[in-house]
Amino acid sequence: VESFILDQEDLDNPVLKTTSEIFLSSTAEGADLRTVDPETQARLEALLEAAGIGKLSTADGKAFADPEVLRRLTSSVSCALDEAAAALTRMRAENSHNAGQVDTRSLAEACSDGDVNAVRKLLDEGRSVNEHTEEGESLLCLACSAGYYELAQVLLAMHANVEDRGNKGDITPLMAASSGGYLDIVKLLLLHDADVNSQSATGNTALTYACAGGFVDIVKVLLNEGANIEDHNENGHTPLMEAASAGHVEVARVLLDHGAGINTHSNEFKESALTLACYKGHLDMVRFLLDAGADQEHKTDEMHTALMEACM
Numbered sequence: 001v002e003s004f005i006l007d008q009e010d011l012d013n014p015v016l017k018t019t020s021e022i023f024l025s026s027t028a029e030g031a032d033l034r035t036v037d038p039e040t041q042a043r044l045e046a047l048l049e050a051a052g053i054g055k056l057s058t059a060d061g062k063a064f065a066d067p068e069v070l071r072r073l074t075s076s077v078s079c080a081l082d083e084a085a086a087a088l089t090r091m092r093a094e095n096s097h098n099a100g101q102v103d104t105r106s107l108a109e110a111c112s113d114g115d116v117n118a119v120r121k122l123l124d125e126g127r128s129v130n131e132h133t134e135e136g137e138s139l140l141c142l143a144c145s146a147g148y149y150e151l152a153q154v155l156l157a158m159h160a161n162v163e164d165r166g167n168k169g170d171i172t173p174l175m176a177a178s179s180g181g182y183l184d185i186v187k188l189l190l191l192h193d194a195d196v197n198s199q200s201a202t203g204n205t206a207l208t209y210a211c212a213g214g215f216v217d218i219v220k221v222l223l224n225e226g227a228n229i230e231d232h233n234e235n236g237h238t239p240l241m242e243a244a245s246a247g248h249v250e251v252a253r254v255l256l257d258h259g260a261g262i263n264t265h266s267n268e269f270k271e272s273a274l275t276l277a278c279y280k281g282h283l284d285m286v287r288f289l290l291d292a293g294a295d296q297e298h299k300t301d302e303m304h305t306a307l308m309e310a311c312m
Contacts, residue, residue: 236266
């Protein structure tokens with residue numbers, strides 16, 4: 001912004017009275033507010049310069065040095081300062097009030113909120129890092145599923161069980177982080193010796209979850225850490241089949257580069273990566289799998305070929 005344009009109608013509007021007159025030359029009763037002293041003008045020009053306004057001018061481009069203009073502008077600045085001061089006062093009052101309050105949250109609630117300081121305080125007071133939530137979830141799993149990296153660091157530093165599945169006995173923290181796409185937490189858990197090949201109650205591994213979610217960087221990390229590329233879940237799906245079913249081409253490419261079987265099929269329904277991709281309508285995935293050598297004549301348990309699945 002190079003200039004601040006003032007129309008005549010702006011000058012004709014009544015000026016709002018303010019309680020702050022720190023920029024005015026006089027605060028005495030009955031003082032002439034049309035006069036703006038050099039110090040005030042210098043302050044105002046500095047504020048305008050900070051805002052990117054290089055000069056004051058009228059609509060016709062002529063210099064406008066009328067003290068009334070400066071007075072009106074300083075009045076607006078004073079209003080803004082009054083509002084800022086009031087806001088700061090309110091903030092100080094709220095902080096003072098909050099400082100006197102006692103945090104009654106449980107450790108699980110503090111973890112759910114991602115409040116690292118509160119969690120540290122409660123752990124220092126003797127709470128167990130391996131507590132579970134009312135839903136039966138471990139605190140570390142909660143942190144990992146929510147993407148709370150710093151909280152996960154704190155819990156692990158306090159010796160949280162890296163394999164704790166909670167009372168439900170379902171997924172591990174590594175599975176939770178992989179499912180959520182939290183690469184930094186996945187790496188953190190692996191540094192603390194998380195089992196890369198643990199399976200959930202439904203037979204899924206961290207790799208399966210990452211493939212289903214399309215998190216290619218996590219897939220690479222898990223494979224480099226020795227994740228089993230042919231593990232089947234309860235549906236008989238391999239990680240490649242999960243990626244194909246969800247249409248994640250880049251994940252499928254990484255899996256094939258690491259030796260995944262392109263024509264592996266599920267035991268019960270005889271589904272393959274190609275039949276799943278066709279059934280779900282993922283054209284790019286179908287093209288990719290065909291180019292990679294997928295068997296297009298493979299039949300499911302219902303004797304459906306990939307073409308039949310695409311027509312359903």
